[in-house]
Amino acid sequence: MxxxxxxxxxxxxxxxxxxxxxxxxxxxxxxxxxxxxxxxxxxxxxxxxxxxxxxxxxxxxxxxxxxxxxxxxxxxxxxxxxxxxxxxxxxxxxxxxxxxxxxxxxxxxxxxxxxxxxxxxxxxxxxxxxxxxxxxxxxxxxxxxxxxxxxxxxxxxxxxxxxxxxxxxxxxxxxxxxxYTLPQRQLANGVADAFVHIIEQYLTYPVDAMVQDRFAEGLLQTLIELAPRLKEDDHDYAARANFMWTTTWALNGMIGAGVPQDWASHMIGHELTALYDIDHARTLAIVLPSLMNEMRDAKREKLLQYAERVWGIDTGDDASRIDQVIERTREFFEELGIPTTLAAYDLGSEAVDAVVEQLESHGMTALGERQQVTLDVSRRILESALAPAQLTV
Known part of the structure; x- marks a missing residue:
């Protein structure tokens, strides 16, 4: 409720x-x-x-x-x-x-x-x-x-x-x-940042918040549709206007009102930025696919809803559809030109240790909508984001 x-x-x-x-x-x-x-x-x-x-x-x-x-x-x-x-x-x-x-x-x-x-x-x-x-x-x-x-x-x-x-x-x-004059890197970061803002407020567990869910799904679909247009024409006013308005609505409070929110991807990502100065949006793209996989049981109902309503994935058993939508989310970031592994930033297992230590020092020991992302879970999320082979779900 x-x-x-x-x-x-x-x-x-x-x-x-x-x-x-x-x-x-x-x-x-x-x-x-x-x-x-x-x-x-x-x-x-x-x-x-x-x-x-x-x-x-x-x-x-x-x-x-x-x-x-x-x-x-x-x-x-x-x-x-x-x-x-x-x-x-x-x-x-x-x-x-x-x-x-x-x-x-x-x-x-x-x-x-x-x-x-x-x-x-x-x-x-x-x-x-x-x-x-x-x-x-x-x-x-x-x-x-x-x-x-x-x-x-x-x-x-x-x-x-x-x-x-x-x-x-x-x-x-x-x-x-x-x-109009923004570099492609900044546009891609903007798409990814807004996308994860929406996900953090949407991909939790159902509370029958029909308005918030449909708004969130529409915003996600809008970003997916706009992403290629933002690459094609620097002066496509309609694309830029819709992009600017979508990113504003992604975090103005409306879609998060009355619903559980996650924000674990952000908290882990913040530590990556603080330690290694990686663009904020890019840390989110590293963390989110692995977090989705690690929390697939806790987020099962909303992952299936996200798969069907946002990506049109509606065939196969539950596990298969969840596999597909996690992979499709990762591919979306990669198509934006944003790597989704720590290895792409020349980081290895030492970064996992450092980030977990930072999370502990900042009191981030129980994250997520149900406080289930403990330090051990955060470590597993980071470990699975180390290299491309480890992202296979």
Missing amino acids: MDNFDFRNPTQILFGEGRVADLDSQIPADARVLVLYGGQSAQRNGTLDEVRAALGKRNVVEFGGIEANPRFATLMRAVELARRENIDFLLAVGGGSVVDGTKFVAAAIPFAGDTWSILTEHGANVTAAVPFGTVLTLPATGSEMNHGSVITNDAVKAKLAFMSSHVYPAFSVLDPTKT
């Missing part, structure tokens, strides 16, 4: 071409604005110039250099700048990492105490945040319409998440044309 739930999402979406110009109507005219961004792509593709023009005569300070996995030390420099300049509004211009980083900055500016504890307490100690908006340039994480963030601290080799109702973006500008 579906759980009781509250659902609220206060983020206003400004969707479509040319919507950056509407920033002027979303930010107070007297705001002192800190614009946060990543590398040089936002500058090269003209997005930052559009943002500057839209902000007009407001007091604006800029902070660049937020990494693909946003670093705590980098973000603390932004916090110090914001405090020094009496910033009262933030604007993230970039992908999910910039948005995640901005959420941390928003929470940290007014925070009294050790700001790293925002992550170690997973946001439970956040009581206020500076308001902010986003201009999304890389669809993937859904961070533009949710209240979660993931931050990496190189000093302690940790990648931790926090959630707080105080860090919903006030608004997000989603202009699909901003994806």
Whole structure:
């Protein structure tokens, strides 16, 4: 049976071409604005110039250099700048990492105490945040319409998440044309990231949540259909618009409302990123197929539903259909150009030991929708992801 739930999402979406110009109507005219961004792509593709023009005569300070996995030390420099300049509004211009980083900055500016504890307490100690908006340039994480963030601290080799109702973006500008110049690697990562976000909220056990299931299945099918189109035409507006909107819906809270959620693939994947700096989406592609196989009995009913409704696999006995859908999921990632084994990243059994040790040190000793992914299970998942032959199901 579906759980009781509250659902609220206060983020206003400004969707479509040319919507950056509407920033002027979303930010107070007297705001002192800190614009946060990543590398040089936002500058090269003209997005930052559009943002500057839209902000007009407001007091604006800029902070660049937020990494693909946003670093705590980098973000603390932004916090110090914001405090020094009496910033009262933030604007993230970039992908999910910039948005995640901005959420941390928003929470940290007014925070009294050790700001790293925002992550170690997973946001439970956040009581206020500076308001902010986003201009999304890389669809993937859904961070533009949710209240979660993931931050990496190189000093302690940790990648931790926090959630707080105080860090919903006030608004997000989603202009699909901003994806036209993205490299194929980033597009592929975006597809894989969104795909696994949906899976984490869907592939658990049945609770008769018909709306959430059908939404999730439709989003998965949309990503499967869009993946080849994203490779074919850089200026296919319809494909880019549907891609951008799908990644947002993958993690805006709706499909996860009232249903059990897994997130074990993410927790294991975070440790791979923290230790070896592998792209987040690629760690998910390594972990998920092996996790599906390891948890095939616990997830049996939903695996069969996923096989039939998403991939059209409806022949053979139960074991055969589960085998097929795990393999098809792995193939989907490989077709995106994303390897699904640790060996592809020159990692061996030493990585298994290191990740399990990290999971233990971060208290990730019982993961998954039923807390069945113990450290021993996590080890088996990683061991089965070592090399291609070991992925055969």
